[in-house]
Amino acid sequence: MRRYYFLPLGAWLWVLLLLAPAERAQAVINAGLQPYDLFTSRYSRALVLEVSEVDPSSGLLKTSVVKTYKGAPEQETEVSIQFDASLLGVLADALSDGDFQQGDPIVVFAGRKRAKKDFMLYANSFYLGKIQGPGNWTIDRTGQGAVGMSGEQLNTLAGTWNGSTPQLVRMLEDMATGIDFFPRKAYVQFKDDILLDRLESGITAIAVFDIEGDGDEDIVACSAAGDRVYLQTDPMVFIDATEGLGVASSSTSVALADYNGDGLNDLLAGTDLYQGHFQDNRFHFVKTELLPERSTSKLKTATFCDINGDGFPDILASFVDKGIEIYLNPADAEKKFVDATESMGLNRPETGAGSDAYVTPGDWNGDGLMDLFLAAGDGYLLIQDQDGRFTPKPHEIEFKFTVGADNETGITGAGVFMPIVQSEALDLVVPMEESWLVIANNDGRPEDVTRWGNEISEGSNDHLSTIGADLNLDGYMDLFTVSRAPNGHNRFIINRGYGSFMLAPVHRHYEYVFRGPSSERGGLSSAAGDLNDDGAPDLVVGNSHGDITLIINDTLQARSPIEFPPREIKILEGTHLLQVRVLGTKGVTNARLRLIDKADVVIARRDLGSNVAGGSFGPNRVSFAVRRPDVFTLEVRYSDGLIQQKEVDLTEEQYVSINIDRGEDLSQGVW
């Protein structure tokens, strides 16, 4: 395991840990020196060039000035950059890596404090040089230019920025307008672990969901020792109501939704479908026989998911030796679900049939229909067409879902579709054995941007499943991954924005991030949801020891205003929360929520039903942390296409909680 955080020592300042070989993606964040520092105080100019021509033999790079973000716009519109003869090999390597291509952007910080003619250039890697005269620049060093005693390359700049150039350009634009946020510390804290219960066997799935509709999230835990349902009867008081609710199953996955549109939530525990009833002032479940004939195959996971976009939750299942199966909701409370696996093209080898793998749902191409990612083979990104058939999208991404020397399958890869690189489209994060892949949605084209993700490289071991939630309430969706090893370290990776990530405990700003044993006792399941109704998502983790642990988010408490807040803390102190619960008799399960500003820009997106690949399930309630409070339009698109909009004013209250409903008259029924 790579453990940068043990690195020394006393005076490890900024660059200290950045002594890495000349790799591209390097972990470790130099908290003492970030792009913001370069922009605001270390350099007098910041501009973007565009490559127009490059001659690798002479090392001459011709560029044009695209935009000046800081400093007076120079007279020069064209800049020739001459690489030192000793760096021709470096330039050749960069060209072979695809850098310095015609039209590529280059970020330049010029006018260094201690040497006015010095500049730093970033084109997917740092280069250092001097301005010899107008339009005449030379490069004589790279970011790896420092040489250690033994001749090794020392990169003293990777921790400042090692993301992609386009993302740095985007940050430059944001810095110029003062809206950037790229935290250098982990401003997040959780309370002491709360052990909710300890069952006799491992907790394979967790649901955080308001089961009986009282406004408080409840918990379902699945286990071979029997599934348990814990109702939150009073604030943070959970009662084991399993028997009273009529639940008697032992499952590997769980999901909740109102599949029959009667206004009551139903429960899918493995392949057992329970219908919610309200009788004699008492809510309870009744098991149904509405699923197709039970397969003899071993179920891996099953979840509610509106596959065909009709608003009625279907069932998306994965079997150990069969791959994906889909049971469509007949939209008739009396009829059985229909096995549509074959008709949707999922029984073919090219769509991963026969695989033992986790399946992740999400609308990758934004057409309103659910797409899938199957963590098997080389990775199947399955796009659903308008006819309801799935077709694998070609890609060149190097997924690897086999584990260990025996190449075991089906024990990693439960990922999540969520906005990472941009605020509107869904990207994809997939755990692998000891790492992750971050797949950017480049107008529908999957692009592996992991190498720019900084401490996304800091994996644990035996990664099983990853969920997404804005756990540090900064507006960016973060990652939480469980390690299936009995004493594995569960990983909380903070999304810093601009495609960069941070291993939270290493950069903690508060005394601790997690305070309790659960983070180092592995996990088989996890779910995020606001258990205590404070606006911050909490975590529930189930592990192989049978522990069901509540990890309550204490970030808001830790974030109480301080006397002299540094800029980042000041931004966080001014961050307002919007919490939205989506209600309705259909279309809720995979509803898409977007927060849109006055300029019609989507500043955040959340999708219900995202965190399901590992067999767990999250609530119908999401949180938006808004760093620049304003009046926004909240748009909820139900999975059947119904759109509800509501104006929300976040300028006054720090925490706004609202419900969004379809606006239907329930008395008429919806079937």
Added chain:
Amino acid sequence: MVIFEILDPTIGVVPIVVNAGAALFSAFLAGAASFVALLFKPRELLRMCAKYPGRLLAVGSSIVLLTALIWLWPAPSAGGSGKRSINAQNSAQGNASVAITVDWTQVALARIAAEQMGGMQAPEPEIPVATQSEPFVFRGGAQRLGSLGGEIEGPLQLAWSYYPRWNNEGVEEEDRDAMILSSPAVWGDRVFAASCTLDPPESFGAVFALDAKTGQQIWTIDQADGEFFKGFFSSPAISGDGKYLLIGQGLHPDTNCRLICLEADTGRVHWTLRVPLHIESSPYIVGDTVYVGAGAIEDPVTRKPISHPGFVLAVRISDGKELWRMDVNDPESSPIVEDKRLYIGSGFNGNAVVSLDLPSVTDEVPTLAWRAESAYPITGAVTKDGEVIYVGGGNGDFVYRDPNPAGLVKALNASDGLELWTTNMADAVLGAVAASEYLICPVASGEVIALNRATGEPVWQSRISDSAPVLAAAAVTDREVFAVSQNGYLGRFNLQDGTLIERIYINAEERPGEQGLCISSPLVVGGRLFVGTETGGFRCYVGGGER
């Protein structure tokens, strides 16, 4: 503004005369006016000569002396615009350059202002002059008390602050991005400190001497041989005769750094000694010898040294001759030398306290006296009081926090390294342990903890700023404890029970620290507290403020 360039730094006494002269100038003027007036009244002149021969002789002598001084004083530089404009001549070894600024008018004015501000309620602090037999070493001595005696009466108030300056192509500029990470040294009326400016891809540093009462710069230096200094984490030490300042150079990734010896009066480079590693360790001085550690650079993945694992070296101060060096893994710690024995912490890949028997003959190397293992790296300074060695240690460092934080404080028998006790801490103890009535320990968990010296049992524990880590050593007087939290607060505690007496913010209020690098250990001297900050420059606090 009047600028004097000191072309010959050996006449360091002159400014003191000039300073006194400035203060007495009005008296001189009055006497001279009377004398001139008498010259135009011969009879009266004769009468006065007969009546007060001594007075007139004194006035006349003073005028002659003042005239001579003005006549002999070096001319101001042509570009005397109030900015530093010259480099002094090379050092004795002919390899150093130094730039010096002395503006004694400003010194006088600033001192007056400081006295007016701080003197109204607080008694004028006395700055003690260290004797020639007592070098000033890190934290003021082997006990690492960070105090040279005296209490601060009344609430703290800022007396002055100073931002390091640097020579920007011949123009001296204040560097507000400079951080003061290390602990200051005091000698006579002067306080010495060093800075660190992160200016990618390098870091830069300056060493400076200030008038302790006014904060006025006496000299500053940021380069030698035309090469800018790298950022400083090491703290300065002053030789027992007060002539030389010793300091290590560089931050953790730096190689090819120098041990620097400056003339304390002028800031001129006496010598530098280049080593292949960096010197974050703060030097220890005994007689004409300085001892310091050169720390290793570890590979981020393997955590093993990527080059030399580190060594301790001894250098003769008078001529810069290296006497010996001995391999010790990662000795970023600051050593102590007593009775021909050296004690130092061994950090990463060392996890120990190491004691060396020093050679009695020049050119010989030390021998290992003992080595006491530790569960964690010992990167902080070693503390010694009597026959006991105290050290703190732990995982994590000044920037990065271990996800499973742990630390300890150990007491060892100085003679054989036998463990007397070990107290586990919630997080690393990176700053020096101050051995006062209690052992005062800065803990990265955010606590200042007092331990019983004999048993290691906690006596009290307090916090400065919630959970903000306390990484720097505390200053401990007879009555109080002063400690700094990483996020920029200075806490003042009752030594007996840890009660928080007051807490003040020491970063620039308009520019709060973003990086959590308030890691300079404060120093209390004669009613003044000196401390470095992340964004507030180097600061001096006195008592007499308002609650």
